[in-house]
Amino acid sequence: MKIAIRAGAISPFLERGLRLARGLRFRLTLSYVLFFSVLLVAIGLFFRQTLRSEMNGDEQALLEEEWGAAKGYMRIENQRPVWVADSTDPEEAYIVDRLRHIYLLTDANGYVLENSETYDSIGEDSPQEIARILGLPKPEVHIRRDKKGIPYLIKAGAVRDEQNQLYFFALGRSLEGNERTVSGFTRTYFLLLPAMIALTSVAGWLLAGRSIRPLDSVAHAAQEITGVNLSTQIPNRGANDELDNLIDSFNLMTRRLSQSFEQIRQFSTDVSHELRTPLTAIRGQLEVALFTAETTEQYREAMVNALEDVEKLSSIVRALLLLSQAESGQLVLQKTPLNLASVAADVVDQFQIPAEEKGLTLTALLDEGTLALADRTQIERMLSNLLSNAVKYTPKGGSINVRVGLDPEHTGWVRIVVEDTGVGIAPENLPHIFDRFFRVRNPQTNKIEGLGLGLSFVSWIVSAHGGDIHVESSPGKGSRFDIRRPAAPVAPQTATEPAPESVTP
Ligand code: ADP
Secondary structure, three states, rough: OOOOOOOOOOHHHHHHHHHHHHHHHHHHHHHHHHHHHHHHHHHHHHHHHHHHHHHHHHHHHHHHHHHHHHHHHHEEEOOOEEEEEOOHHHHHHHHHHHOOOEEEEEEEEOOOEEHHHHHHHHOOHHHHHHHHOOOOOOEEEEEOOOOOOOOEEEEEEEEOOOOOOOEEEEEEEEOOOHHHHHHHHHHHHHHHHHHHHHHHHHHHHHHHHHHHHHHHHHHHHHHOOOOOOOOOOOOOOOOOOOOHHHHHHHHHHHHHHHHHHHHHHHHHHHHHHHHHHHHHHHHHHHHHHHHHHHOOOHHHHHHHHHHHHHHHHHHHHHHHHHHHHHHHOOOOOOOOEEEHHHHHHHHHHHHHHHHHHHEEEEEEEEOOOOEEEEEHHHHHHHHHHHHHHHHHOOOOOOEEEEEEEEEOOOOOOOEEEEEOOOOEEEEEEOOHOOOOOOOOOOOOOOOOOOOOOOOHHHHHHHOOOOOEEEEEOOOOOEEEEEEEEEEOOOHHHHOOOOOEEEEEE
8 A cells, every 4th residue: 555645735725824825915914904003002002191191280280279279278386287267168168178188297307297198098208208308499299109009199398387487298189080091091992902903904905905906907917818819918007107017018028029929930931931942842853853854864954953952952051050040149259350441352352253244343442440349250241241132133234332441420430331223122121121031022133042041140240249230222223231330449450451442343
């Protein structure tokens, strides 16, 4: 029997809980609840303190009044307090009675002359304390607690009898009522607090859900996007907020992906088409050799034709391989200090014979001080592709001109121009001429051989050297390929051999 133990297996319930706890909604709610809990506790404590000090302030104002009244109603005669109140006036009697509720009178040494029962439970002031208070310029107000812990507001200070003898007098008011109100408030508030936090949590959960709902819809829309509907765009909510920003960036990304997918699709179609043509031709030639050829001459002709097509096929594959190596970064440029004029002179020389054969004039104006840090092989390939096109697409009697020199408009840049008086390119085709396998299809160019890869190479070589290429062309008049790129920071003597000032046929 086999017993399978799943390492780290957790119950689906726990797993769901963990996923929820890690979720943005939960974390948003948690921070919201934490923030509000701290705020509610702080508000409660603040109100509690405010309530207490407000009520104690009222109590102190009453104590001040009573202090004044006590000094009016009490006289000290023969070291004894005498409370003078009109015994026929019940109100006065009540006031004096009230004043005598919490009080203490001692002589300057702390010997108690009279005190109330309540003051007794608070505890008499020590002689040191009495001496301290008697030494103060003004009476002092402080809080003291009795044996049961009930707080009292006490005002204590010096009073004098008619012989100007000093006595210690203390008068108090109970703060028990205030304390009860404050603790009642505290109890109710903090009992209600969990309910308020629970309410805040529910509100926070709902609010967090509401704020991340658009995220869910974006995620949902993103999940719907596959390789076949990459052009699908997530609708922008028009709020112009961070989420809209994210949606726009996402849409931009899918647009770019869609374009890349489209290019790959187009490329596959083009490659298969380009490969099929010579393959069909080879197959045709082989069929001729197999089924219809009778003489050695006919066999030979079929084989030669098949070989030509094989050659064409392998040149397509070679070019494709090189282009893909270039574009994937595998083809590393071997940059050396180069005299561009000298390189151009060599390439122009190679094209003199084909140009002459076609009845074309090929001229060059090359500034020998045109130095650049560049890959010689690639620069030669670039010039040779441009010149081969110029020769191919310029009818008999036309002219081709190559110019290499410093760029007068951009200091520190060099410029290579190849122009011809050929068939030109229609404006609608111009944006596509650098695409792989793109060839202009018209009666003038249909018979001209080509793979549609030459300008793709030119484009890659220019950008790999940090330059840019600009094309101007008008059908029937000619084309001009204008390349600009930064010059090399090299000294003239480090460059390869100097080029002639100009080369003419
Ligand atoms: P191809 O092998 O067809 O020449 P390229 O990539 O070099 O491929 O060029 C792409 C297309 O651009 C050509 O098919 C041609 O129609 C057009 N083209 C390129 N250079 C010239 C030029 N100098 N004059 C006219 N058309 C040109």
